[in-house]
Amino acid sequence: MEEFKNKNYWALILGGSSGLGLATAKKLAKHGMNICIIHRNSRTQEDAINAEFDIIKAEGIQFKSYNLDAFKPEKRKQVISELKELFSSEGKIRTLVHSVAKGNLKPMISEEKSTLKNDDFNITINAMAISLYDWTQAVFEAKLFADDARIISFTSEGNTKAWQNYAAVSAAKVTLEAISRNIALEFAPFGIRANCIQAGVTDTASLRMIPGSDQIKAHSLKRNPFKKLTQPEDVANAVYLLSKDEASWINGCVIPVDGGEHIS
Numbered sequence: 001m002e003e004f005k006n007k008n009y010w011a012l013i014l015g016g017s018s019g020l021g022l023a024t025a026k027k028l029a030k031h032g033m034n035i036c037i038i039h040r041n042s043r044t045q046e047d048a049i050n051a052e053f054d055i056i057k058a059e060g061i062q063f064k065s066y067n068l069d070a071f072k073p074e075k076r077k078q079v080i081s082e083l084k085e086l087f088s089s090e091g092k093i094r095t096l097v098h099s100v101a102k103g104n105l106k107p108m109i110s111e112e113k114s115t116l117k118n119d120d121f122n123i124t125i126n127a128m129a130i131s132l133y134d135w136t137q138a139v140f141e142a143k144l145f146a147d148d149a150r151i152i153s154f155t156s157e158g159n160t161k162a163w164q165n166y167a168a169v170s171a172a173k174v175t176l177e178a179i180s181r182n183i184a185l186e187f188a189p190f191g192i193r194a195n196c197i198q199a200g201v202t203d204t205a206s207l208r209m210i211p212g213s214d215q216i217k218a219h220s221l222k223r224n225p226f227k228k229l230t231q232p233e234d235v236a237n238a239v240y241l242l243s244k245d246e247a248s249w250i251n252g253c254v255i256p257v258d259g260g261e262h263i264s
Contacts, residue, residue, distance in 0.1 A: 003244070005032030009094035009146060010087070011243075012036045014070050014135060017049045019204035020154055021099030023232035024239045025056055031240060033094065034062040036083065038070045070100070071127055076134065080142045092146035093139055095243045098153035101206035102127035103169040116167055124168035129175035136183055140190070150243050151194040153180055154235070155254060157262060159198070165211045177254055184252030193251040197238050200230030200258025225260040234259070
């Protein structure tokens with residue numbers, strides 16, 4: 001059922017060229033939502049990414065992508081003004097998805113490797129948390145949100161658990177959740193709902209960058225009630241559910257989407 005078709009709804013996905021963001025783009029496009037993806041990738045990855053984007057376009061929806069630095073204010077301004085033009089008075093952003101993975105995975109103490117510095121925390125928290133607010137504010141000020149809009153970001157169990165080398169990202173996830181809760185409170189009068197999805201361990205490029213990711217996966221397989229890892233599609237399905245009309249009363253939550261991994 002293409003319930004978003006002919007509603008001029010758009011999903012703006014920050015970090016949509018791989019992993020959870022890409023799976024979400026495919027899922028929402030399948031249900032008739034127009035897609036705009038902001039991503040940052042090198043030339044060498046271009047062909048593979050364009051092949052994925054072609055799958056999305058084949059759903060017959062409107063599609064736009066930008067390969068740029070989403071954290072630069074001038075680039076954000078450029079995207080917003082182009083979207084304003086593209087939407088004219090009709091299109092509106094129904095769902096804003098924050099799926100950004102740009103962080104420093106360094107230890108606090110090490111003889112061999114460089115260790116976490118103040119700057120590493122700043123870069124990671126800015127990219128993986130504060131940028132959610134920057135983009136929300138920019139879309140809001142440009143009056144591009146639908147009357148009933150959904151802001152969805154991705155957190156992890158690193159929000160309460162300490163993992164080796166994960167301190168900066170962990171700090172960013174906690175900040176992301178705090179910002180999301182406050183958006184849920186302060187933007188509610190304008191029809192905007194904000195929630196975080198706490199995804200289970202998912203075998204994505206971002207996970208593979210974490211030192212010791214193989215042990216994390218093995219541990220998750222043991223403790224997950226279904227003895228399976230979370231798939232990007234599982235998370236995309238949850239974003240789709242949260243984007244539906246029926247989810248309008250869900251606001252300010254951190255929702256585990258992990259098959260019950262967090263309970264054991």
